[in-house]
Amino acid sequence: MDHAAAHCRRGAGPPRAAPLTAMARLALWVRCTACGREFDTGIRMATRNFAKGTFAANYHTCPHCGARGTYRKGDYMTRDDAGAPQPAPG
Numbered sequence: 634m635d636h637a638a639a640h641c642r643r644g645a646g647p648p649r650a651a652p653l654t655a656m657a658r659l660a661l662w663v664r665c666t667a668c669g670r671e672f673d674t675g676i677r678m679a680t681r682n683f684a685k686g687t688f689a690a691n692y693h694t695c696p697h698c699g700a701r702g703t704y705r706k707g708d709y710m711t712r713d714d715a716g717a718p719q720p721a722p723g
């Protein structure tokens with residue numbers, strides 16, 4: 634048996650503030666700048682990717698009023714994606 638990927642794992646490190654699991658995912662929501670209602674952008678990403686990532690202006694269209702606006706990283710609200718139906722991987 635080969636374990637080619639085994640070396641990717643780090644050894645036991647200091648515990649982080651948040652318990653990270655491989656499946657920890659965030660749903661990114663924003664609040665519409667026109668009507669003020671929150672909506673799901675459809676973006677899903679791992680917690681640590683969101684923490685490390687940078688977001689330029691992204692366009693999202695509000696499903697409530699149809700207004701399209703640009704949103705930056707600071708505008709995103711993170712929601713736990715647990716329990717939401719997940720699309721088939723791949």
Ligand SMILES: [Zn+2]
Nearest residue numbers: 665668695698
């Ligand atoms: Zn709206």
